Amino acid sequence: MPKNTQVMLMKDLSVELGSNKVLDSVNLAMMAGERLAIVGPSGSGKSTILRLLAGLLLPSEGSLKISGIDQNYLRLDQNSPPDVRLVFQNPALLASLTVKENVGFLLEKQKVLPEEIINKKVINCLQKVGLYDVADKFPNQLSGGMQKRVSFARALISDSKKGKGSIPLLLYDEPTAGLDPIACTRIEDLIIKTTEAAEGCSIVVSHVSSTIERTANRVLLLYGGKFQWDGSIDQFKQSENAYVKQFRTGNLQGPMQPEDS
Numbered sequence: 001m002p003k004n005t006q007v008m009l010m011k012d013l014s015v016e017l018g019s020n021k022v023l024d025s026v027n028l029a030m031m032a033g034e035r036l037a038i039v040g041p042s043g044s045g046k047s048t049i050l051r052l053l054a055g056l057l058l059p060s061e062g063s064l065k066i067s068g069i070d071q072n073y074l075r076l077d078q079n080s081p082p083d084v085r086l087v088f089q090n091p092a093l094l095a096s097l098t099v100k101e102n103v104g105f106l107l108e109k110q111k112v113l114p115e116e117i118i119n120k121k122v123i124n125c126l127q128k129v130g131l132y133d134v135a136d137k138f139p140n141q142l143s144g145g146m147q148k149r150v151s152f153a154r155a156l157i158s159d160s161k162k163g164k165g166s167i168p169l170l171l172y173d174e175p176t177a178g179l180d181p182i183a184c185t186r187i188e189d190l191i192i193k194t195t196e197a198a199e200g201c202s203i204v205v206s207h208v209s210s211t212i213e214r215t216a217n218r219v220l221l222l223y224g225g226k227f228q229w230d231g232s233i234d235q236f237k238q239s240e241n242a243y244v245k246q247f248r249t250g251n252l253q254g255p256m257q258p259e260d261s
Contacts, residue, residue, distance in 0.1 A: 005032040007167050007201050008053065013062035014225075015048055022048045024225030025062065032167050032202045035192070037216035037233075040245060041256050044222045046205045050171050053203070062173040066169065083158075083166045085198070088112050089174040091151040099126070100135040103154045125141070125156040128197050129190060145183055148175075152194045168200035175204065176211045188214040209248075213237065221247060223256050 008030040015023040022045040030036060038046050038156045051057040055075025060141060064071045066082040093102045104122040107113055113121075129149045139147055155170055172191055176184040186210055190216060195202040204215050212219065212233075219236040221229040221243050228243040229236075236244060247256030 001116045005167060006030070007032055007034075007066065007169055009063075009065040011063045011065075013052075013059045013064060015045070015052070015057065016060040017048075021225050025057075026225070026227055028220070028227065030169075030201060030203075035195060035204070036202065037206060037219045038202045038222055039206070040222035040228075041213060041247075042207075042259070045225065046222055047173065049222075050086070050203070050205060053171055054084055054231050055081055067167065078197045080194070083168040083200075084171065085155045085168055085200075086171045086173065087151055087155050087175060087194075088206055089177055090138070091144075091147040093147055093150060095139055097138075098135065099131075099139070099150050100141070102125060102150060103135075103157060105154070106157055114166055121157065122153075125153040126150070128156060129153045129194070145186070148187065149190065151189050155194055156198055158198075170195055170198060170200050170202040172202060172206075173204055173217075174206040176206065176208045181210070182246045184208060184210055185214075187211075191215045197208060228255075247254065 006029055010026055010028040012025045012027065013023060014021060014025050016149055038049060040046055048057065052059065053066070055071065055078065058071070058074060066084065069082060097105070100119070100122050101108065103125055104118045107118045107121065116199070126132070126135060129152045131146065131149055131153065134142060134146065142150065167236065175191060176187050179187065191202065191204065192215055194240065206212055209236070216233050219231060219233055220227050223243060229241050231239065239245065242255050
């Protein structure tokens with residue numbers, strides 16, 4: 001996977017929801033192998049970016065390209081949507097299906113591969129996230145942490161219709177919200193492992209400091225519809241930029257004000 005391969009490009013992209021301009025002519029390029037964290041106060045538009053990339057929303061102005069293809073239609077309207085995989089804050093498993101059926105849902109639906117191959121792929125993905133002998137269990141028979149790991153295994157399943165050159169974009173929406181520090185560390189390690197195992201790149205939206213610092217090699221701060229800061233994780237830890245410093249410290253005094261969120 002060449003590191004200079006561009007996976008995603010936003011150009012002069014805006015999103016208006018009613019009278020609210022959530023994103024205002026933003027520009028962003030993301031390359032293969034990058035692990036990006038998007039940070040900012042609640043209501044700043046981070047989830048809007050995930051919805052755009054997941055094909056659930058279209059820009060009001062400007063353009064979005066994923067794997068070089070203009071995203072002019074919602075995901076459900078595309079014949080061959082890009083390889084974008086969303087890991088929800090909630091595991092979002094189907095209670096009536098077994099773990100094996102949840103993880104292999106895409107492949108079963110496509111009916112391209114034989115059942116034996118699908119089963120091997122599912123077991124392999126479960127093992128990569130540290131789960132053994134759970135394939136035939138139902139989600140309600142697993143702990144919350146194990147359910148979350150199943151959702152990561154599901155993100156490892158490659159679309160059988162995509163070519164070998166396809167680079168998956170993994171989206172993680174507040175993956176460690178509400179977890180204790182030990183559980184956070186486990187999930188953070190899993191984010192890195194899953195992204196590398198999928199041979200893709202990732203975007204994490206999070207407010208949790210350890211998650212930002214451990215899973216990302218690049219950070220973007222979003223506020224007021226604009227990317228106010230962009231830099232490496234090491235720069236993020238030391239930056240004296242007013243937006244970054246306020247976010248890191250949680251100070252009420254600074255350019256980001258709650259009433260504007």
